[in-house]
Amino acid sequence: MLLQMEGITKSYGNVTANRNVSFNLRKGEIHALVGENGAGKTTLMRILYGMESQTSGEIKLGGKPVSFGSPTDAIRHGIGMVHQHFMLFPSFTVAENIVIGREPSRAIGFDRKAAAEETTRLAKRFGMPVDPWKRVGECSLGVQQRVEILKVLYQGAEIIILDEPTGVLTPIEVKELLAAIKELARQGKSFILISHKLGEIMEVADRITVLRDGEVTGTVNASDTGEEQLSRMMVGRELVQLGRSAAALGEKVLEAKGLTVRGSKTKPLLDGVSLNVKAGEIVGIAGISGNGQSELLQVLAGLLQPDEGTVELSGQDVTGASVQRIRGAGLAHIPEDRYLWGVSKEADVTENGIMGHTGRLSKNGILRRGKARSMVAEWVERFGVKTGSLDTKAQHLSGGNLQKLIVARELAQQSPFLIAAEPTRGVDVGAMEIIHAELLSKRDRQGAILLVSSELTEVLKLSDRILVMFEGRIAGELTAEEATEEKISLLMAGGKAVG
C-alpha cells in the first residue's frame, strides 16, 4: 500500500469535517473520491497536502508515519495537487510555469533553454504535448490543465491529487485528460481524483471511495458498481428520475434580433444572434466556452450594451435598458460566474439572498429584516444550503452551496423569463437533482428559460430546443428529439449539421 490515511478526524470548533476517515492508495492506481458538497473531500485532501493538520488520525506513506506541515513538505514526499482553480502565472511561458521553484540555472541566472528542453522531455515521456514557449495566458484551459499536471510531475510527484479536473474542460479535452491520466497510471503514478462527474469516474477509476457528511460510506471497485449505486451512497437515498413532459408552448417571452457586440478584436464577439424563448420552454445553448455565450447573456441581462440588435422582453423593448428595468420587465438571472457576478463574498447569506428582492422586503425604504431572514431561511432549508447560520459570510460557503443560494434567490423572483447559466456548476448530485427539478417545474408553470451550460448532458436533459453557438453565431438549432451528443459536438467544433 503506497499511502494510508487511517482514522482521520478533523474538527473546526463543533463542526466535524472528517470523522474517522480511512483511505488508502495503491501504486499505479486511480482512486476516486466522491461525495456531495461539504462531504469533506476537500478537507481530507488539504490534510494530505499539508494545508491543514488533522485533529486525530495517522497518515502513512510506504508504511512509515508522516506528517506534513506545509504543501512544500508534501511535495518533498512526492505528493502533488492540481487545484480546481489553476495556480499558474498567465504572463509566463509554459516552461517557466512548470519549472518554477526549481529552475534549471546556468552560471548565473535562469536557463530558459534548459527549462524548455526539460519541459519537452517531460511532455514526451508522459504523453502530454505542450508548447514550452507559449504564454500560459494564451493556452486553452485544457492545455493549462496539462501544464498544472506537468508541473507536479516535474516536482517529482508520485501521488497526484486532482480536484475537479474536468470542470472547465470541453468534451474533447476531457477525453484527452482521462486518457492521459490512464497512461500516467500505467507508468506507475498514483492518482486521487475528486469529481462530481460519475460518468468520468466510472471510466477511469480503479476504486472509488464515497464520503457523506464527513464519513466514509464505502470503498468499492469500479468494476463492481454503477452510477446509481454511487449516487445512493453519496446522497443516502434513491434519486428520482425526472420525467419530462412537453409543456404547452405559450407566447414568445424573449425575442432577440440581430444582436452584435464588436469588442476590440477584428472578429465580433457576438455576430448577429437572433433567438426567442417562449413561455413553457427551455432553450438550451451549447457551445465551447468563449464562443459568445457570455456576451449574449450579458446583453440579455442588461450588463453589456449591444452594438446592434434589439431585445424584447414580455413585449417591452428593453434594448440597452438598465438592469433594474429589465428585471422589472421580468428577468431573473443565474449568472455564469458566481463569484464575479453572483455574490458579494464579504456579505452574509441573508444579504446575498435578498439582492433583487428588496422591493418586496421593504416599506418606505426600510428593510424588513425579519421578513428577509425568514425568506432566506426557507430557501436554505429547501435547497439544503450548508451554512453555519444566516449571518455566515458568503466566502465561508463552499461553491456548490453558494450556487444553491443563488439559484434559490433567482427562482424566487417568479419571473416570466429566467437565464440559467451553468446552473449546476460545481454542485453535487443531490443538489443538481433539486435544481433540475426546479427548472423543469418552472417551465411547466409556463416559465421561459434560457439555459447555457458547458455540460452537454445537462443541456440534453433539460432543453426542449438546443442552439449551438460557434464563434459568436448560432451555428445550428436542434429539437430535443433530434439532438444527440455527436450532432451537438460537431456543431460546437464548427462543423455543419448532418442529417
Next chain:
Amino acid sequence: MDKLGNWIKPLLQPLLALAAGLAVGAVAILIVGGSVTETYAEMWKGAFGNFYFITNTLARATPIILIGLGVALAFRAGFFNMGSEGQMVLGALSAAITAIHLPGPGWLKLIGAIVAGMLAGGIWSAFAGWLDAKYRMNLLITTLLLNYIATYFAGYIVTYPLKDTTGSAAMAQTVMLDKSAWLPKLFQGYSLHAGFLLAMLGTILLYLFMKHTVKGYEIRMLGGNPLFASYGGVQRGKLMFLSMFVSGGLAGLAGSVEVLGTQYRYLDGALTSPGYAWSGIMATLLAGSNPIGTAVAAILIAALQTGGMGMERNTDVPLEVSSIIQSVLILFVSAKLTYSFIKRKKAGAKNGPAV
C-alpha cells in the same frame, strides 16, 4: 457565539494597532530618557484626567467623528473620498457667511448656517463624483486635489472680500458671529458644545441607515462587489451621487459645528492645521468603516492628541511622542489598506472598498 464574535472582531484590530502604537511610543520615551509609566499617566490625565480634560477631548473629537462618518459612508460604497478637508472648509465658510448675513432670529441663523454648511460640503463632494461619472476621472485624485482649491479659495475669501476689518488684529478671518447664532455649550465654562450631540446623533443615524434601509444595503453591496450590485439592478451612478453627497455633507457639518460651536467665525487655517480631516480618515480606517467604531476611534485619536499636549505640559517628553503613536496607527492602517488593495487588484475589481 457568532454574535459575540461579530462584536469583538471589529474591535480587535484597532486595539492591536493601539497596543503596538503604545509599545513603539514607549521605546521612543525611553530613548528621550523619560519614564514610560509617568509619561503615559500624564497622557491619560491630559485626555481623561478630569471633567475639564474629558470635555476638551470630546470637543476635539466632534469634527473628527463627523468627518470619519462621512468617509466611512463613501468607503462602504467603494468610493475613496479623500476630500474631507476641502468639504469641511467650504462647509465652515458657508456656515459662517450664512450665520453672518442671514436675517432673522438666532435659531434661524443657526439652522440656516448648518444647512448651508452641509450643502456646500455635499455639493463639493458630489462634484468629484460627477467628474468620475462623466469624465472617468479617478475619485481618489480629484477629491485630493479639490482640497487645495477649496482651502485656498476660502483663504482668499477671508483675506480680501470678507476680511474682518473691525478688530485690530490683522487676521484672515470673518467677523464674529452674532451670539444668538452660536451652538450652545453643553456645560457652562467647558469647551464641549452641542455639535458633539449632533455627532452622536449622526453616528446612530448612519449606523441605522447602513443596517436597516434599502439604500444602505445597496451601498454596502456596491462597495462589496460592484459587479454583483449592478447584476442585481443597483444603480451605481445614483448611489455614487448619494453617498458622495452625504459624505461631503457630513464633512461640511463638521466644519459648520466648529465655526458655530468653537471658533464663532471662519478663521483661515483653524480647521486645517489641527488636521481634523486626516484624523477623521484615520478613525474610519482604524474602525473598518463601521460607524460606531469610527466614533470610538475618533475619540481615541482626539485623546491621543489632547493627551499628548498634557504630556508635554507636565513631562520633559516632547509632543512628538504622541505623533509617533499616531504614526504607528497609520502604519497599521496602511498595511491593512495595501493588503486589501492588492487583494482587490488580484480579484480584478475596478472599484470597491478598501476597508
